[in-house]
Amino acid sequence: MPSYKPFQPEAYRPRMSPFWYLDRWPYFQFIVRETSAFFVVYFTVIMLMQICAIETGVGAYAKFQAFMACPVVMVLNVIALASISFHAVTWFILVPRVFVRHVMGNVLPDFLISVPNFGAWLVASAVVAAFVLGIF
Amino acid sequence: MADYTDTVILEVARFDPERDTEPTYESFEVPLRSDWMILDALNYIKDQLDGSLGYRWSCRMGICGSCGMMVNGVPKLTCETLLINLAPGPIRIGPLDHFPVVKDLVIEMDDFMNKLQKVKPYIVRKDDYKPQREFLQTPAQLEKFHQFSLCINCMLCYAACPVYGLEPEFTGPAALTLAERYNLDSRDQGASERTDVLSQHDGIWACTVVGECSNVCPKHVDPSLAIQEYKIDATKDWFKTWLMPWGNK
Numbered sequence: 001m002p003s004y005k006p007f008q009p010e011a012y013r014p015r016m017s018p019f020w021y022l023d024r025w026p027y028f029q030f031i032v033r034e035t036s037a038f039f040v041v042y043f044t045v046i047m048l049m050q051i052c053a054i055e056t057g058v059g060a061y062a063k064f065q066a067f068m069a070c071p072v073v074m075v076l077n078v079i080a081l082a083s084i085s086f087h088a089v090t091w092f093i094l095v096p097r098v099f100v101r102h103v104m105g106n107v108l109p110d111f112l113i114s115v116p117n118f119g120a121w122l123v124a125s126a127v128v129a130a131f132v133l134g135i136f
Numbered sequence: 137m138a139d140y141t142d143t144v145i146l147e148v149a150r151f152d153p154e155r156d157t158e159p160t161y162e163s164f165e166v167p168l169r170s171d172w173m174i175l176d177a178l179n180y181i182k183d184q185l186d187g188s189l190g191y192r193w194s195c196r197m198g199i200c201g202s203c204g205m206m207v208n209g210v211p212k213l214t215c216e217t218l219l220i221n222l223a224p225g226p227i228r229i230g231p232l233d234h235f236p237v238v239k240d241l242v243i244e245m246d247d248f249m250n251k252l253q254k255v256k257p258y259i260v261r262k263d264d265y266k267p268q269r270e271f272l273q274t275p276a277q278l279e280k281f282h283q284f285s286l287c288i289n290c291m292l293c294y295a296a297c298p299v300y301g302l303e304p305e306f307t308g309p310a311a312l313t314l315a316e317r318y319n320l321d322s323r324d325q326g327a328s329e330r331t332d333v334l335s336q337h338d339g340i341w342a343c344t345v346v347g348e349c350s351n352v353c354p355k356h357v358d359p360s361l362a363i364q365e366y367k368i369d370a371t372k373d374w375f376k377t378w379l380m381p382w383g384n385k
Contacts, residue, residue, distance in 0.1 A: 009153030011236035011244050016301040030346045097347055098364040
């Protein structure tokens with residue numbers, strides 16, 4: 001009688017690297033999109049500081065302006081603007097994935113959902129720019 | 137046209153559970169034929185070079201969902217991926233990410249099967265109505281779930297999902313999509329029975345919308361959309377229970 005040894009294989013169970021987001025560009029894009037949300041908080045804080053300075057008086061506002069003109073803050077603002085732009089663009093592209101697309105029994109194409117978001121962003125930016133540049 | 141040689145190198149993951157502790161990659165030189173898919177090259181290796189290579193395949197036409205593998209780090213159906221498109225190589229073939237590896241390119245799919253069973257991916261009827269003929273549906277009713285019904289359970293979406301890799305408890309894209317497919321079916325009455333599995337932390341709410349499940353899906357099912365649709369429905373239901381508590385009575 002042959003003696004049988006039961007075959008009990010042990011499967012290899014892979015573990016994800018802590019740097020998994022560097023493996024593929026879409027993962028890296030996801031991580032950058034998520035972390036760039038930090039700058040939304042940053043801009044909110046800056047805006048609150050600005051409102052506070054306006055409420056306090058002319059001297060406080062001048063101080064705030066001097067703070068914003070500081071090279072470090074300007075560099076930070078450029079990084080924040082780039083990050084928030086990336087965040088907005090990637091989210092607007094993703095909107096068709098997070099939006100119920102069935103309207104009156106029809107399925108809306110992706111661009112019909114994304115494009116209005118980009119349009120609204122452009123209009124809002126144009127209005128803000130008009131105020132800042134003194135057109136209004 | 138690039139100047140290809142007439143062969144290409146395939147780096148194929150090898151893992152023998154009786155001998156190895158982790159997979160290694162072995163190189164094989166295969167003919168570079170313009171009409172060959174990756175699966176044809178694997179069949180060539182199995183037939184001509186090394187008969188011990190283990191991998192799953194069946195239909196060879198993108199229907200059975202058996203031959204999903206990582207091709208150069210991206211989950212793909214190997215029966216639909218042209219070899220020549222990846223020339224001059226080398227082309228790296230591995231088992232689907234995030235699943236235990238049984239042998240070479242064969243993964244253990246028990247976890248997926250258990251999760252699939254939990255979401256009741258079939259029509260649930262609560263009444264005792266025994267139809268005398270088939271349930272009729274309008275084209276609009278069919279359109280609501282048709283896209284999600286195209287899932288072939290190939291598990292590429294699980295291999296693409298970093299959430300599943302980091303949190304194996306996550307129900308995962310395909311199972312959630314199939315649950316939503318039946319929830320949206322006008323013949324189904326089992327949505328409330330699926331709620332516990334779908335609305336738990338490891339269900340829809342674990343999804344962080346990476347979106348790669350939809351990008352790699354060979355049938356364009358769009359699991360990410362199904363999950364987000366269910367999130368919206370679950371949120372609406374939650375608000376309804378607060379605003380109209382009498383509605384559940």
